[in-house]
Amino acid sequence: MxxxxxxxxxxxxxxxxxxxxxxxxxxxxxxxxxxxxxxxxxxxxxxxxxxxxxxxxxxxxxxxxxxxxxxxxxxxxxxxxxxxxxxxxxxxxxxxxxxxxxxxxxxxxxxxxxxxxxxxxxxxRDPDIRAEPPENPMSADRVRWEHIQRVYELCERNVSETARRLNMHRRTLQRILAKRAPR
CATH class of the missing domain: 3.40.50.2300 (Response regulator)
Structure with a gap:
């Protein structure tokens, strides 16, 4: 029933x-x-x-x-x-x-x-109650990596333009992009 x-x-x-x-x-x-x-x-x-x-x-x-x-x-x-x-x-x-x-x-x-x-x-969740902080938040290295990846995608995967916008050296950016994502 x-x-x-x-x-x-x-x-x-x-x-x-x-x-x-x-x-x-x-x-x-x-x-x-x-x-x-x-x-x-x-x-x-x-x-x-x-x-x-x-x-x-x-x-x-x-x-x-x-x-x-x-x-x-x-x-x-x-x-x-x-x-x-x-x-x-x-x-x-x-x-x-x-x-x-x-x-x-x-x-x-x-x-x-x-x-x-x-x-x-x-x-x-009740709108008046603040959310609990996450148990396992992203590390600072992961947040940095995510931000770089996002800017890189927004610059249509152009390394030189991404480096310019992030105010970093192009070779430094290339090394970061070649590595795996941090945990």
């Missing part, structure tokens, strides 16, 4: 927008198990279309997608449904993108790889 759902449970619609299909499927299954009615998209265009057709009450959006910036989906959702709770996921965490995400309407910003428990906690 089916259990009856309350009106608040029927409003727990969740849109997950991420171009990493295995991650998208795992997170969707995990969030369905936590009581959300989940819809997924793997492009900005698909995410925007789903927001336009039926704006969800919750969203998890990857910052960088193959066809654009996930913040476009966050902004559209904020315009369509101001009460929606959105979090942004990214592998390129830095202060500037976190500020942009929050200004666009996100309630939290999580670095990948974020697990389903972290995502669920961020989506359902």
């Amino acid at each position: 089916d259990t009856l759902t309350t009106p608040s449970e029927t409003l727990k619609t969740l849109l997950i927008v991420d171009d990493d299909k295995p991650f998208l499927q795992r997170l969707a299954r995990a969030m369905e198990a936590r009581g959300f009615a989940v819809d997924t998209a793997d492009t900005v265009a698909d995410g925007l279309a789903k927001v336009d057709s039926q704006a969800p009450s919750y969203a998890v959006v990857d910052m960088r997608l193959g066809d654009g910036n996930g913040l476009d989906v966050v902004e559209r959702l904020r315009d369509r449904r101001p009460d929606a709770r959105t979090i942004v996921l990214t592998g390129y965490g830095n202060i500037a993108t976190a500020v942009s995400a929050v200004k666009m309407g996100a309630v939290d910003y999580l670095a990948k790889p974020a697990d389903a428990d972290e995502v669920f906690a961020a989506l359902t």
